[in-house]
Amino acid sequence: MSVATIWVVDAYGCDPDALRSVAKLARVFDDVVRDVGLHPLGEPRFEVFPGEGGVTGYVLLSESHLAVHTYPEHAYAAFDLHCCRDDAEWGWAEGLRRALGAGRVEVRRFVRGAALAPRISVGDAT
């Protein structure tokens, strides 16, 4: 068994201006949350780095978290979706192409807690 899954998403060839836009990144968060049916614990937090820097953002979910870190100088964004549901698929390639102009999107998926032994029901020995 496992307890969660992490989706590790690398988006290349994005529009650098979009990668500096909290509004555009917040909309990606909203779209993922709505489409996957996730439950935020409060509002996302975004930090904008100065000058030509990017944005980092994070939202806690009942299901774990969604994070983004952008690097406009590389036209690159990293998203992480850590989720206690294993069916939290989203159309990252199409969604990030539309929202950020991404040219290439790689999605890797890793199971968390895979080494947990199955819980076996046993009688009470006392």
Next chain:
Amino acid sequence: MSVATIWVVDAYGCDPDALRSVAKLARVFDDVVRDVGLHPLGEPRFEVFPGEGGVTGYVLLSESHLAVHTYPEHAYAAFDLHCCRDDAEWGWAEGLRRALGAGRVEVRRFVRGAALAPRISVGDAT
């Protein structure tokens, strides 16, 4: 080249009470931040799930983020360290054994943005 690394840490066999303790988890965050030389953007945020539930927490960093999700019912905790430095090694096994009683700790490390082409300096064509 790459722009960041994510350390994906699974800790098994932890003390369930420690996995419900914000104080103990905050101390792990503090230890990682201090030992690795990271720079928090504000205070960590922790949410405690009701009843026998666990804790979810994160801290934004200049270097990206550090997150935890605990599952006391499985004696299991998941940590993610997403960092723009590739030398952000921490002694997860020993640190989580000491802090949370972890019996087994698995650390996986993944490079982010690996497909970025090296930036080549070229003359100005104009």
